[in-house]
Amino acid sequence: MSSREIAELTGKRHDNVMADIRSMLSELKIDALTFQGIYLDSMNRQQAEYLLDHEHTDCLLTGYSAAMRMAVIKRWRELEAQAARPMTQAEITAANANHLVAVERQQREQQVALERIERRVEDLSQTTVWDHCPQNCQSLTRIKETMLARHGLSGAVVDYVLKVWPNQPNPAGMVRNGHEEALGSQYLVWSKSHVTAAFHRFVSESTMVTATQATHPYFEGRFRLVQKAQS
Structure with a gap:
């Protein structure tokens, strides 16, 4: 059962249900990614669910x-009852059509994710690597x-x-971790000016719901925001 359906059945917000699931899986010492899926919302954006x-x-x-x-x-019983009885021809046809749509949607989502990864790899392959973090960059x-x-x-x-x-x-480059225990690993850094501009835009596009809670068109659920950027 999806976290979205659980949210609908219980009347809880989807982001709260997802937080409950993450907390449960953490206690069970299970990687949340094991149960994570992707769906397209009403604006055709990729969103996470469990x-x-x-x-x-x-x-x-x-x-x-x-x-x-x-x-x-009750919903589980409905699903189990549906699985137990033979499907009619109309239901079989509908199920096959729904499966085909789901497969095509998954393929589109995988293609989008693959293209994003390929762009990321290409960007990283051309990334500058420094021994020390430049003063105009931040980790x-x-x-x-x-x-x-x-x-906030x-x-x-x-x-x-x-x-x-x-x-x-986009990241400005990578910095070699100088700590001995880091074993020569590297970490990304971003230009301070680009980061400031990006967060100014993100915060400016956000809508305050309460004195300290906001929403954003591309971010699922509310988040804490204590000071909106001035336009």
Whole structure:
């Protein structure tokens, strides 16, 4: 059962259901990516969801109210009943058509993801590597500290703006990690001016819902925002 369907059945917000699932899987020491899927929303944008089996759905529901649990239990019974009885020819035709649509959608999503990865690899292959971080650049850790202090943005929102958002700033280059235990690894850095401009745009495009909560057209769910950028 998808996290979206669980949200619809329980009346909870989808982002809250996803947070509950991540918390549950963390306690079970299971990588959340094991259950993660991708769907296209009404604006044809890729969004994340979780696809749980019966066992993990039951586990999730233990923390929900009786009314919420009952709604999901009834839905599971409907699904099991549908699976138990023979399908009519019309249902078989509809199921085949839905499967074909799902396969085509998945192929499109995989192609988009592949193209994004290929562009990323190409960009990284041409990336400059420094021994020390230039003064006009910042690492991901430093950017998270800056945006938390400036706008109250969480690390998850910063990751989204830098790595997923369609208007994400390109990395300026990579820096060799000088620590001995790093074993010669490298980390990305971004131009301070590009980062400032990107977050100014992201924050300016956001809509305040409460005094400290906002939404953005490309970000699913609410996020903390304590100071909107001035236009």
